[in-house]
Amino acid sequence: MNFDWTTFVLEIINFLILVWILKRFLYQPVLGVIARRRADIDKSLSDALQIRNEANELKARNEQYLIEWEAKKEAAQAQLNAELTSMRESKLAELETRINEEAERRRVLTERNRHEFERLMEERGIAQGATFTNKLLMRLASPELENRLYIVLMEDLQGLRQQDKHVIAVAAEEPGLQIKIQSAFSLDTSKRGELTRSLNQMTGKTLPVVFNTNPELISGFQIDIGAWILHANLRDELKSFGGVLRHAG
Amino acid sequence: MDIPTVVFYVGPFGITSIVVTTWGIMITLGICCWLGTRRLALVPGKLQTMLEGLVLAIEDNINAVIPDHTQQVLPFIATLWVYIVIANLTGLIPQLHSPTGSFSVTAGLALLVFLSVHWFGIRSGGARNYLRHYLSPTPLLLPFHLISEVTRTIALAVRLFGNIMSLELVALLVLLVAGLLVPVPLLMLHVIEALVQAYIFGMLALIYVAGAMQSQQESKKGNDI
Numbered sequence: 001m002n003f004d005w006t007t008f009v010l011e012i013i014n015f016l017i018l019v020w021i022l023k024r025f026l027y028q029p030v031l032g033v034i035a036r037r038r039a040d041i042d043k044s045l046s047d048a049l050q051i052r053n054e055a056n057e058l059k060a061r062n063e064q065y066l067i068e069w070e071a072k073k074e075a076a077q078a079q080l081n082a083e084l085t086s087m088r089e090s091k092l093a094e095l096e097t098r099i100n101e102e103a104e105r106r107r108v109l110t111e112r113n114r115h116e117f118e119r120l121m122e123e124r125g126i127a128q129g130a131t132f133t134n135k136l137l138m139r140l141a142s143p144e145l146e147n148r149l150y151i152v153l154m155e156d157l158q159g160l161r162q163q164d165k166h167v168i169a170v171a172a173e174e175p176g177l178q179i180k181i182q183s184a185f186s187l188d189t190s191k192r193g194e195l196t197r198s199l200n201q202m203t204g205k206t207l208p209v210v211f212n213t214n215p216e217l218i219s220g221f222q223i224d225i226g227a228w229i230l231h232a233n234l235r236d237e238l239k240s241f242g243g244v245l246r247h248a249g
Numbered sequence: 250m251d252i253p254t255v256v257f258y259v260g261p262f263g264i265t266s267i268v269v270t271t272w273g274i275m276i277t278l279g280i281c282c283w284l285g286t287r288r289l290a291l292v293p294g295k296l297q298t299m300l301e302g303l304v305l306a307i308e309d310n311i312n313a314v315i316p317d318h319t320q321q322v323l324p325f326i327a328t329l330w331v332y333i334v335i336a337n338l339t340g341l342i343p344q345l346h347s348p349t350g351s352f353s354v355t356a357g358l359a360l361l362v363f364l365s366v367h368w369f370g371i372r373s374g375g376a377r378n379y380l381r382h383y384l385s386p387t388p389l390l391l392p393f394h395l396i397s398e399v400t401r402t403i404a405l406a407v408r409l410f411g412n413i414m415s416l417e418l419v420a421l422l423v424l425l426v427a428g429l430l431v432p433v434p435l436l437m438l439h440v441i442e443a444l445v446q447a448y449i450f451g452m453l454a455l456i457y458v459a460g461a462m463q464s465q466q467e468s469k470k471g472n473d474i
Contacts, residue, residue: 011357025282033289
């Protein structure tokens, strides 16, 4: 067991230097990088934890949004259904009204067409009747029939109401007026005189009278005193008859 | 065992082969550590993983004994382990001797442990409190405390020196008697013994330092109560 003081002292110094070398080039760098790594891992873990918390928060918020959205959707759907039901009922009512109106319109139209048809039929019937009557009376027209109508004319003139006589008197007030008497057949002198007297008596004046023959009258007379016209012939009677029937129809 | 030869002189001081070997170990360790730690990255490579594993293993061992002052004592204790392992294994290289096979080296290391115990103890709680623990539980035990301090330091030095020196001596004798290949198993035993002795030396130093620091803390607690 040799002991050398120089070696002893130098070994102590060498060891202390070695402590410094290893501390400087081994322990500090390695522990430093380990500490940095741990800090990095801790930071990553902290970040991950924070991200997870944020994700959980977002998830919870999204779930809440989904619940709210679902509730809104259900409410909107219920409102939509109610609106659709209301609208359908309204449309149905409107459609029913339109159908009823259309049915009424068709009924009215049908009724009017039926009335029109009936009227046409009536008019055609009346026209046919008038034509038939016209043809029949034209065949029956003769001086004898006109004599008979002359008697009727005279009776009518005699039986005029006071009011009608007044109207005729007013019409005769027109200056320069002349009485026009048309007949289907020529009148003899006695009838002309009798008519002239009767008319002068009725108007209360002595007016000039003009006699004309008009075969279109078929049979009978037409007396014009200004604006007042007396129809006593088959033509106008037939016209009047047709008009009465038309109005009656 | 050969007596360490003086390689050269610096004035009156003869520099032995042991010191030169130690310098070689220091230079090698310094270069290796510089090369290994100059490009440390958060994602480690193989060499960085090995270095981190070594430092973390040492840190864990220290942390298991003295958790409150791990970083404080780590450089000293870790250097003891690293240096003694390398020094013990140097004897396996032909033409070189383990520095720890010299009593001058182990005595120096033991003296450093002795001084570091008091250094860390005093730094931990002050000289007054530290010295007070020698008087506890009774001042009558002061001589025994002092004898204990000296003897355990000597035991540290002699244990390491004796084991390593005897290993080299036995290997030399077996090589001389049995031939070239027979000492190989013995060399394997040398490796194991080198690791075990380094671990024992470093662990004892750690326990002594921890004892000094914890006795200090216990004294503080007693005063607080």
